[in-house]
Amino acid sequence: xxxxxxxxxxxxxxxxxxxxxxxxxxxxxxxxxxxxxxxxxxxxxxxxxxxxxxxxxxxxxxxxxxxxxxxxxxxxxxxxxxxxxxxxxxxxxxxxxxxxxxxxxxxxxxxxxxxxxxxxxxxxxxxxxxxxxxxxxxxxxxxxxxxxxxxxxxxxxxxxxxxxxxxxxxxxxxxxxxxxxxxxxxxxxxxxxxxxxxxxxxxxxxxxxxxxxxxxxxxxxxxxxxxxxxxxxxxxxxxxxxxxxxxxxxxxxxxxxxxxxxxxxxx
Ligand SMILES: Nc1ncnc2c1ncn2[C@@H]1O[C@H](COP(=O)(O)OP(=O)(O)OP(=O)(O)O)[C@@H](O)[C@H]1O
Ligand SMILES: [Mg+2]
Numbered sequence: 681x682x683x684x685x686x687x688x689x690x691x692x693x694x695x696x697x698x699x700x701x702x703x704x705x706x707x708x709x710x711x712x713x714x715x716x717x718x719x720x721x722x723x724x725x726x727x728x729x730x731x732x733x734x735x736x737x738x739x740x741x742x743x744x745x746x747x748x749x750x751x752x753x754x755x756x757x758x759x760x761x762x763x764x765x766x767x768x769x770x771x772x773x774x775x776x777x778x779x780x781x782x783x784x785x786x787x788x789x790x791x792x793x794x795x796x797x798x799x800x801x802x803x804x805x806x807x808x809x810x811x812x813x814x815x816x817x818x819x820x821x822x823x824x825x826x827x828x829x830x831x832x833x834x835x836x837x838x839x840x841x842x843x844x845x846x847x848x849x850x851x852x853x854x855x856x857x858x859x860x861x862x863x864x865x866x867x868x869x870x871x872x873x874x875x876x877x878x879x880x881x882x883x884x885x886x887x888x889x890x891x892x893x894x895x896x897x898x899x900x901x902x903x904x905x906x907x908x909x910x911x912x913x914x915x916x917x918x919x920x921x922x923x924x925x926x927x928x929x930x931x932x933x934x935x936x937x938x939x940x941x942x943x944x945x946x947x
Pocket of ligand 2: 733734735855
């Protein structure tokens with residue numbers, strides 16, 4: 681796998697992207713992406729289906745090669761060994777463990793403390809403490825010995841977040857963590873993310889179709905559709921009419937506009 685060159689002077693921001701473009705199966709999926717995320721920010725990414733949100737996250741994680749540009753994570757290229765444990769990844773798929781896998785919440789979270797970077801360095805006592813704290817933070821103390829397959833969708837998301845926390849990740853990326861969980865679970869998950877950001881100083885980048893949820897929690901919002909069409913404070917996120925304008929969509933009816941980024945929004 682080949683990656684773009686490392687940024688010359690990236691500083692130590694959690695994320696510095698310059699002029700990124702990514703192709704999949706020969707087709708340009710995202711292009712001209714410039715994005716800097718500073719320590720302690722909570723950034724929400726929204727955009728219609730197929731607009732390249734997951735592609736962007738996968739490029740940041742170093743899972744996809746890019747056609748042009750550079751990505752620096754704490755000044756290092758994606759997948760640098762020096763980043764081990766600093767970046768946590770939570771996807772909807774990550775909580776969909778195969779049914780035949782029998783693993784308790786505590787075991788799953790414990791896995792988060794193991795990686796090639798610390799396998800021999802972090803002592804058992806410290807690992808146990810990280811696991812205990814992470815489980816407490818997500819409020820799964822009573823479920824810690826329960827099999828993950830028996831948890832609700834929201835609890836499973838929390839378990840996966842706890843795994844990222846146990847690894848002491850400073851920068852947490854989440855792809856659609858709210859899909860398939862009920863309103864109550866959603867609210868408590870958002871509250872948890874907000875606390876992680878404000879009380880623990882974590883940096884959070886979350887992709888979600890749930891515009892309302894993102895507006896409620898993120899400090900800054902990005903509208904992505906092949907490229908970044910809006911990037912600014914949540915309170916100045918454009919209304920639907922302006923958004924249609926940004927997307928180059930002409931009104932069909934007199935008050936016409938577009939609503940498809942809300943199509944998956946929960947009731
Ligand atoms: N493995 C792949 N090979 C080729 N093209 C792909 C692949 N995965 C995704 N794509 C294409 O890349 C585009 C962007 O997909 P991506 O999954 O990044 O969108 P998204 O914004 O995350 O969408 P959603 O909101 O549905 O999750 C889509 O047109 C999709 O068809
Ligand atoms: Mg996606």
